[in-house]
Amino acid sequence: MDFGLSGEQEMLVETTRAFVEKELYPFEAEVERTRAVRPELVRQVIDRALEAGLYAANMPEGLGGGGLDTVSMCLVDRELGRAAYALHYLVARPSNILQACTGAQRERYLFPAIRGEKIDCLAMTEPDAGSDVRSMKCTARQDGTDWVIDGEKHFISHADLADFVILFAATGEEETPRGRKKRITTFLVDKGTPGFEVLPGYVSVSHRGYHNCRLRFENCRLPAEQVLGEPHKGFEVANDWLGATRLQVAATCLGRSHRALELATDWAAQRRQFGQQIGKFQGVSFKLADMKLLLQQAELLTLWAAWRHDQRMMRDEDAAMAKLAASEALGRIADEALQIFGGMGLMEDLPLERIWRDARVERIWEGTSEIQRHIISRAMLRPLGA
Template identity: 65%
Template sequence: MQFGLTDEQRMIVDTTRAFVEAELYPHELAVERSGHLPLELIRDIQKKAIDAGLYAANMPAEVGGAGLDTLSWLLYERELGRANYALHWTCVARPSNILLAGTPEQRERYLMPCIRGETWDCLAMTEPGAGSDLRGMKASARQEPGGDWVLNGTKHFISHADLAGFTIAFMATGEETTPKGVKKKITAFFVDKGTKGFTIRDGYRNVSHRGYTNAVLEFDDCRVPAANVLGAPHKGFDVANAWLGATRLQVASTCLGRADRALHLAISYAAQRHQFGQSIGKFQGVSFKLADMAMELKAAELLTWEAAWKFDEGSVTEADMSMAKLKATEVLAMVADEAIQVHGGMGLMDELPLERIWRDARVERIWEGTSEIQRHIISRELLRAQGG
């Protein structure tokens, strides 16, 4: 594993950071205070991102993306992660990799419009009563004699479903007996906005990521053709496991960007703020905070970059990705909190981005698998190596 960045990776970092600072930072305060991201602003920044080659950069080159290796992609994600989440996720969209699992016809219908910036995708897994237990989902689909599927049930916490032109809905489609008991079979379906029986309702007001919406999706005898199955019937988990694993590394990387921004704000303030005749950074109570913040952030970076390197080498494990996600999200929480402490009361004012980074940090330990789920994955892998 090489620790130095290539010239191309440095260019990706520099280009993305310059774009974030010039095109996203100026709009953060307005989005934070209003909780709203206007469509005209989205389209304006989106066009600039497309012109800069930053839009859908996570996609392979053969479908119009940047064709980045995993580490380069995560370096790009870290730079985007410095900004308000709604701004970077919506205006510089990265379509879900699961769209690559589609047939040629599905790719043309669903993937390519997302890459061109004509629409957005959203994934619908989480339910009010299921949470982390996806096998416990109640929403279901049944296949009728003619081949169509009929979907019923409710999903919630579905990110940016109000903007998305379609959803990929995961539904229970039967049961199977396994060594661990009876488990539900899951199938993934493309469901277009406007399909009869498919309703999108406003979601919940969230303390994190203002401007980045969530929604409740309701399926009431919603009929879709067999051609809308993503992957094979009853193999929805196989599709998700094959294509969504790296999302934990994506979360880790965006957290690293925000943590790095908070750390540098704290360092700058500690160097410039004077109390009792000297900069506050010279007081041990502050200087030790800065040292610990920097050390923990470096550890989180190394875990994430190692997992990215192993991902491309084909040797990454579930524990590798869980360690990166767990460490980065918990380090972000610590760095954000300590950065505010260094700033004192000013750190809680929205004139600075710290209170936003602090609020936004909370959800990262919940979505894409809670910290407890990540620890379960890590410990399970450790025990399995010993036959446990």
């Protein structure tokens, strides 16, 4: 493996970082204060991202996307991750699941999402079905050629801005070697469909301005052409296209870790106590060294997993290790950076207290740290029959 970046990748990193500093950083304080992103600002960020060639960069060129490989996308996401999440997610990566669209679905959902005309969101999590997806209670039953959806979802990110939902619902049961399990089907549901309601979610301390929502389905009728993929094959759709999402989380964690470490390093070099810069005290300098080590380890794991994905060699445990390492490194780096700043680190005048708050959710969403450890250990033990 070549650990160096190509000229194109270096230019991509520079372009993305310049975009973040010019188009996103200036609005972070506003989003923190108002806990929202103005509709006109949403449109502005999307339009500027389209102009910069950063929008839908994960989608194949043949579909109108940027056609970046996984390593390059991780580099982009790392730079975007430096900014407040409510802003940088607008530089969208339409869900790769949409590549499963066929026929009229492509014109109605896939291509508008790539062009920035429509925003999608994924609806899987429920109040009683978080990590245990198979226990979902939101159901879809067939009625003639239609499907009728009933149930609720929660913690559905940016559903308030989305034009349509990629919904996972239980559609019966099947026998497996490990007992009966629910079959899952994936649907495309337009906002405004009768029987479908988007409700406000919960107020989170992490990622202000980036809202989670609750979805309610009551006798929501969908025609057969709203099925994404094949009926009862929802997990196959998810497994085919969602493998890289944990790498995206890992990469954005790297971006915030870089920013926190840079802030702490600059502070340690400038702040003076007892007649010298605080960075000259081992209590501070050793923290910086440990933070750098954690970040470098997480970055190598993430780019390694991304490289394996590009080579069609990535295993579930590769993405799990990247997500686990990067999210936990961010938590420690943000905490140590704040410690180096002392009391000033907790003040809203600096971005560090936001990075510290935002870091906490990364060990929970897209699979908790415990789930990642389960994936890794299962891969180790299964070949031995354990």
